[in-house]
Amino acid sequence: MSAYLRPRADDPAEVGTPTAVDVTVDGQPVVAQAGQTVAAVLLANGRDTWRTTRVHDRPRGIFCGIGACQDCLVTVNGLPDVRACQRTITPNDTITTQPGAVLPTTSSTAGSEDAGADVVQDAGAARDAGPVAGRGRRVAEVVVVGGGPAGVAAALAAGDAGAQVLVVDSGRAVGGQYNRQLPEEFAARRPDRLQHEWKAFAEQRDRLSSHPRITYLPDTSVWAIEGLRVWAQTGPADASGRQPFAIDARSVVLAAGAYDRVLPFPGWDLPGVYTAGAAQALAKGQRIAVGRRVLVAGTGPFLLPVAESLVGVGAHVVALLEANTLTTVRKGWSSDPLVAPSKLREAVGYGALLARHRIPLRHGWTVIAAHGSDHIEAATIARLDSDWRPIRGSERRVDVDAICVGFGFTANLELAVSAGCTITTGPDGGPAVAVDANQQTSTPGVFAAGELTGIGGAALSTAEGTLAGTTAAHHALTTAADQTLETVPHRAPTGSGVDGVAGVRRAVERGRRFAVALGRAYPVRDGWKSWSSADTLVCRCEEVTRGQIEAAAQQRGLDDGRAMKLSSRAGLGMCQGRVCSRTVAALLAAPGDVPEPSMKRPIAVPVRLRDLADAEVAESPETVPDTMPDTMEEQ
Numbered sequence: 001m002s003a004y005l006r007p008r009a010d011d012p013a014e015v016g017t018p019t020a021v022d023v024t025v026d027g028q029p030v031v032a033q034a035g036q037t038v039a040a041v042l043l044a045n046g047r048d049t050w051r052t053t054r055v056h057d058r059p060r061g062i063f064c065g066i067g068a069c070q071d072c073l074v075t076v077n078g079l080p081d082v083r084a085c086q087r088t089i090t091p092n093d094t095i096t097t098q099p100g101a102v103l104p105t106t107s108s109t110a111g112s113e114d115a116g117a118d119v120v121q122d123a124g125a126a127r128d129a130g131p132v133a134g135r136g137r138r139v140a141e142v143v144v145v146g147g148g149p150a151g152v153a154a155a156l157a158a159g160d161a162g163a164q165v166l167v168v169d170s171g172r173a174v175g176g177q178y179n180r181q182l183p184e185e186f187a188a189r190r191p192d193r194l195q196h197e198w199k200a201f202a203e204q205r206d207r208l209s210s211h212p213r214i215t216y217l218p219d220t221s222v223w224a225i226e227g228l229r230v231w232a233q234t235g236p237a238d239a240s241g242r243q244p245f246a247i248d249a250r251s252v253v254l255a256a257g258a259y260d261r262v263l264p265f266p267g268w269d270l271p272g273v274y275t276a277g278a279a280q281a282l283a284k285g286q287r288i289a290v291g292r293r294v295l296v297a298g299t300g301p302f303l304l305p306v307a308e309s310l311v312g313v314g315a316h317v318v319a320l321l322e323a324n325t326l327t328t329v330r331k332g333w334s335s336d337p338l339v340a341p342s343k344l345r346e347a348v349g350y351g352a353l354l355a356r357h358r359i360p361l362r363h364g365w366t367v368i369a370a371h372g373s374d375h376i377e378a379a380t381i382a383r384l385d386s387d388w389r390p391i392r393g394s395e396r397r398v399d400v401d402a403i404c405v406g407f408g409f410t411a412n413l414e415l416a417v418s419a420g421c422t423i424t425t426g427p428d429g430g431p432a433v434a435v436d437a438n439q440q441t442s443t444p445g446v447f448a449a450g451e452l453t454g455i456g457g458a459a460l461s462t463a464e465g466t467l468a469g470t471t472a473a474h475h476a477l478t479t480a481a482d483q484t485l486e487t488v489p490h491r492a493p494t495g496s497g498v499d500g501v502a503g504v505r506r507a508v509e510r511g512r513r514f515a516v517a518l519g520r521a522y523p524v525r526d527g528w529k530s531w532s533s534a535d536t537l538v539c540r541c542e543e544v545t546r547g548q549i550e551a552a553a554q555q556r557g558l559d560d561g562r563a564m565k566l567s568s569r570a571g572l573g574m575c576q577g578r579v580c581s582r583t584v585a586a587l588l589a590a591p592g593d594v595p596e597p598s599m600k601r602p603i604a605v606p607v608r609l610r611d612l613a614d615a616e617v618a619e620s621p622e623t624v625p626d627t628m629p630d631t632m633e634e635q
Contacts, residue, residue: 002272002291002375002401003282005044006313011287013194016187023093032089035183039065039072039084040286042095048375049271050074050084051098055543059374061271063540065278066177067170067237067605068259068412070541070574074098079240081574081606085278086237088172088183138247140166140215141476142469143230145222145415146255148176149458150450150465152204154253157469159213163476165469166247167214168232170221170605174205176257177277178458180284194284194312196305196346223607225415228252228445233607240608244615250476251445253468254416254433255461258409258451261430263524264538264546264583265531266369268405272376276306276406283309290315291402295379297321297367298406300522301343304350306404307359317359318400323384323407324522325364332521339514342459368395368531370403379403388527407524410582411452414604419446423599426454427512427519430582431599437505439468440475447472456518460511467504529587538587539580541573546587553588564588565598576601 008015018033023041032041039062042050049059051073063071065085072084075096142158144151147169158165167174175181179201182188192198208214217234224231228249233242260275262268274290276298282288294315296307299322307317322329333340354361368390369380383394408428416433417423421441426432432455433441433448440447449468450461532538534547552568564570570584571577577584577598585595 002293003043003048004289004292004314005040006287006289010314011188012312013182013186013191013287014189015182015287016189018183018185018187021089021091021093023089023091023095025095026097033185034089035185036089036286037085038074038076038082038087038089038093038095040282040288041089042074042084043282043288043290050095052100053541053543054100057100058269058543059271060269062274062278062282064259064275064579065281066259068575068578069275073574079238082238083606085281086170087239088236090236138166138245140164140247140249142166142251142253142472143168143247143249144253144255144469145230146176146257146450147171147174147216147218148255148257148450148461149178150257150452150461150468151176151253151255152208153462153465154255154447154449154469154472155208155214155216156204156211157466158251158253158473158476159211159469161470161473161477163213163251163473165211165214165473166249167208167216168220168222168230168247169216169218170237172218174208174216175201177281178461180281182285182287186287194309221605221607222415223603223605225252225419225604227419227443233611238606238608240611242608243611244607249445251447251472252419253439253465253472254419254421254441254446254448254452255450255465255468256412256415256452258411258455259578260406261408261410261524261582262405262579263407263528263531264536265367266533266536267371267376269537269540270370270372270376271374272372272401273370273403273405276303276404279402279404280306280309283313283315287313289313290404291376291400292316293318293400294402294404295319295321295367295381295398295400296404297323297365297381298408299323299524300406300408300518301347302406302409304347304354306406308350308353310404311353311357311359315402317357318398319365319381320354320359320361321365321367321381322361322363323366323388323525325384325386328386328523329363329521332519332523333517335520336513336517339510339517342510342514366531367403367405371397376401376403384527386525388525389530407528408522409451409455410578411455412604413452413599414601416441416446416448416452417599418602418604419443421446421448427515428455428522429519429524430455431597438471439464440471445475447475454512454515456511456515460508460515463504463507463511467501467508470501470504526586526591538583539568539570539573539577541575541579542569542571544568544570544580549584549587571598 021032049061060071063069067086074084075098076082141163142165144155144167155165155167220234222232230247235242260277279290367379368382371378382390420443422434424434433452447468449464536546538546581597585597589595
């Protein structure tokens, strides 16, 4: 065990003293802090594993940190399959280790359902979110899915354009992964010390909360979409009793963000290996350090703020390994000299941080193996050639107790695929939603913004969100056949920092140029396939190895991700291929081909079957808010 909770006394955010909360872990009383997630409670109390895998009974704990991978499943109050990284604790929670696959018993589930239903009602009432437990149908002119930079910008733009807006966000507060906030219960006096551009974000947050035409639904996940009908659930993550309810919209803005891409290497499934995003989420959102001696590896500028966050919670970052050479990075940025200066000051600041804490930054190096029995004890790092193949003789063993890896991001495309949106290839070579000049997808009335349309950072996400929100509002409010943005004299949203729609478009164009340069500066080379062997796991959920995948492909002539699922079980586990599908597609693709991972998942996030069976959707719609125009009732 190496993770720990940073002492409050020397926390740069000046965290206060949260209320103590009594919980039990495997029958033992534990004192936790209000606002902590179940994962944070376990990590702070000496537990970094709390479940075992179904196939080989291997220990697992937290990995992705944002609810995508399902590695951190735990039993809470008798209810299994609760994502520890997503569930905030409540008084008297009973947390139990989950071995393999567990089915709930009638008695324990019944008790959990009662508690879960009460929490759902309380959460909705506390936030003035209106009726919650699936007792009717909501309507809204614009529904925004996601509360990150793109979602917040879209909501403000749509509200300023005159539309009634409903923001559906799985988080407890707006911000997403980029602007992750500390829980209110932590009573931090200086949260700005943990967040770049805090002032701009705080202004947006406050404007959204006070906007007369915007309703915000926190702790609410969208699990499916049918045309312009959005299906959601409100309440504690993965709790029972989160009854589904429908939201009918005139326009939908998808701003669901992305999650870390991780490439497999021997030992990457050991506890102590985390995604870079998980390490940052635990540091920024819970003040948890994932280790005392931490190695950060991968590619892309995101590794720099991850290292900064780790230093902020007292971890010693032994090295930051950038897989691309300095020549590749410079050449990529120089392909568009006009966009690089925008990040120059930020880069200088990170350089000073690394120097101050004596963190070596090594270009052209990466981690190719992790070692340990039930937890990380060491890593093998190696220098790479231009195609990312390890240079023989350069291997070194480094003693560490945590490894954080990230090789770019993969967009959360489930809802876009379900909505019938055309998928294209983004600047980084990954799948992305195709949009037109107004951020509208191929599905009328459905717009997309942020990382869904291509990985390009927070500035691009904000610009695209502003444009998507403005055009989505226009689409919702007009009945004209020609719904192009130029037909409406919209002004830019208050506080957007741009002058009119033309200014928004210019900001989007700048952001997209930045995304292209970013992809060129930090490419992922095919040589990563040489890091793994036939025995290396590719599918973490079903514990399918690379050898098994390649054997199935060769014996049956498979070149399709969906067929591979059915033949090898790779991607059929709890995470439904979110972690491995892109890797499997790359392993199946011929040299030079663009991999096509399977992104079709009709159920976008976990939803309990009993909740679906018990759901009763009323015939008469409920409006959000009560001042919704009468015409909306007739939809």
